[in-house]
Amino acid sequence: MASSLAGSALSFARPVKATNNNSISFTGVRKGNAFLRLQPVPMRLAVCYAAKKETVEKVCDIVKKQLAVPEGTDVCGASKFSDLGADSLDTVEIVMGLEEEFNISVEESSAQSIATVEDAAALIDKLCGGED
Template identity: 80%
Template sequence: MASIARSALSFARPVKATNTNSLSFSPVRKGNAFLRMQPVPMRFAACCAAKKDTVDKVCEIVKKQLALADDTEVSGASKFSELGADSLDTVEIVMGLEEEFKISVEESSAQSIATVEDAAELIDKLVAEK
């Protein structure tokens, strides 16, 4: 079930779109009113994944900073807290990332990093802004 408010769409349950360029609807008749929907840009399908090599480098740095065993699996979805990192460890990880990628992470941005993917996305953004 979809509802329309101004130019936005909201869906009661997840919708899988097959066309990533636009979304269109067939004409609908409700009572005496005839509604025709125009194509709408896909605003809800945006995805901002970090580059794979950035994620891999972040994984290496996290493993090194936390002194994790070589067989410990660290991926983009890995949360620092689940890997045993406390707040000081997280600060040291951010410092290691700043040094490796030659960037500067603001404290407010650093506090929003919870996963390897979060860190990699932030790094990609900061490197692109350089």
């Protein structure tokens, strides 16, 4: 029989400790005979906005060409580079192709946050001053 923890008092089997300003480590939580192990979750904040349709379409074309995506494969804003078969080197090459096509320079920290076509298009619009 499943037990619900909602509305129940929880007791900590071990102390809760702050490991730094961004995370809290929970070693374990106990409710009756149930024992939960909570894993620390990194805190991440991202500011997002939708990229222009034209930018997304252009990025899709570049990604298709760069990855030699088979004809008929759907590539859209939500497409993840990894789902299209890209490894880290392919992603670097995609970013280089985008830099050349849009005449922009993408910093390494920004490039590492690009996982989807939409991510790339939004970054391009931002770097080109296209955000509204």
